[in-house]
Amino acid sequence: MTIKDIRQALGARIICGDHLIDREVHSACGSDMLSDVLAFVKDKAVLLTGLCNLQVIRTAEMMDIVCIVFVRGKMPDEAMIELAIEKEITLLSTGHRMFSACGILYESGLRGGASYRE
Amino acid sequence: MSEKIVLNYDVDSDDFTRAGEASSKVKRKLKLMGVDPDVVRRVAISLYEGEINMVIHADGGTIQVIIFPDKIEMTLRDRGPGIEDIELAMRAGYTTAPDNIRSLGFGAGMGLPNMKRYADDLKIESKVGIGTTVKMRVDIP
Ligand SMILES: Nc1ncnc2c1ncn2[C@@H]1O[C@H](COP(=O)(O)OP(=O)(O)O)[C@@H](O)[C@H]1O
Ligand SMILES: [Mg+2]
Numbered sequence: 001m002t003i004k005d006i007r008q009a010l011g012a013r014i015i016c017g018d019h020l021i022d023r024e025v026h027s028a029c030g031s032d033m034l035s036d037v038l039a040f041v042k043d044k045a046v047l048l049t050g051l052c053n054l055q056v057i058r059t060a061e062m063m064d065i066v067c068i069v070f071v072r073g074k075m076p077d078e079a080m081i082e083l084a085i086e087k088e089i090t091l092l093s094t095g096h097r098m099f100s101a102c103g104i105l106y107e108s109g110l111r112g113g114a115s116y117r118e
Numbered sequence: 119m120s121e122k123i124v125l126n127y128d129v130d131s132d133d134f135t136r137a138g139e140a141s142s143k144v145k146r147k148l149k150l151m152g153v154d155p156d157v158v159r160r161v162a163i164s165l166y167e168g169e170i171n172m173v174i175h176a177d178g179g180t181i182q183v184i185i186f187p188d189k190i191e192m193t194l195r196d197r198g199p200g201i202e203d204i205e206l207a208m209r210a211g212y213t214t215a216p217d218n219i220r221s222l223g224f225g226a227g228m229g230l231p232n233m234k235r236y237a238d239d240l241k242i243e244s245k246v247g248i249g250t251t252v253k254m255r256v257d258i259p
Contacts, residue, residue, distance in 0.1 A: 032223060033223055033224075033226040033228070034223040034224055034226075035167065035224065035226040035227075035228035035229055035232055036226060036228060038163050038166070038167060038228070038232050039228060039231075039232055039235065041159065049223075051222070051223045053135060053222050053223070054135040054136070055134075055135065055137065055138065055170075055222060055223055055224070056223065058137075058138040058141075058142065058166065059166075059223075061138075061142060061145070061162075062138075062141065062142075062145065062159070062162040062163050062166045063159065063163065064155070064159060079135070
């Protein structure tokens with residue numbers, strides 16, 4: 001699945017990184033606790049979250065996450081978008097709630113990753 | 119690369135949203151040096167959790183990272199309140215983070231367990247009222 005497919009499945013709006021939407025995504029993680037996200041390592045992952053602050057982008061940067069989906073129509077601010085562009089992370093925003101957004105992607109074949117070293 | 123590289127950073131606690139800049143710089147540096155991506159990620163995550171802790175729990179501090187040919191050593195020093203019971207603090211889910219931090223996505227009590235998970239070695243020295251020193255090592259295979 002590509003970021004483009006995710007955008008389409010969720011009817012999401014692209015906030016930045018539209019030139020990177022052909023990149024592959026292999027797994028997903030949905031959480032509002034960033035240490036939870038940091039406990040999980042998978043290559044080419046997408047993060048779904050209801051949080052909306054700069055540390056979400058930082059967390060994605062540390063994890064090499066390629067795409068962040070903000071649920072419930074959350075919109076990142078300028079500083080977040082700037083950092084995401086610098087780190088080549090695509091930002092999407094969808095009106096779906098967390099449960100539905102995760103369900104839609106799961107149904108499309110996307111799976112979660114395992115915790116690291118456990 | 120035969121010599122070690124020493125990197126020093128000050129971590130400021132005024133603005134939580136800016137926390138993670140030191141970890142970001144270290145990550146960038148290691149990536150540019152061509153260090154194995156898994157090692158880079160493990161250093162970045164464990165350092166980032168430590169940096170966040172310094173900002174949330176200890177009014178900031180200093181970070182020193184030393185890059186050797188076969189390992190990366192990280193030392194995080196602060197003059198914060200210290201940790202009374204380190205064993206308890208290490209427990210998954212234990213946190214003293216205030217609600218405003220929890221609403222920003224931190225304070226799940228998973229930071230120290232994550233640092234232990236990603237680093238090959240983790241040592242914490244702490245004195246109540248004096249401060250905390252966290253030392254981590256990640257080996258380069
Ligand atoms: N540098 C530090 N100075 C003082 N206390 C700390 C420090 N780092 C961690 N702690 C204590 O250990 C607890 C657990 O830390 P951690 O596992 O990172 O979880 P969290 O940061 O989510 O609370 C913290 O809530 C805090 O009480
Ligand atoms: Mg923490």
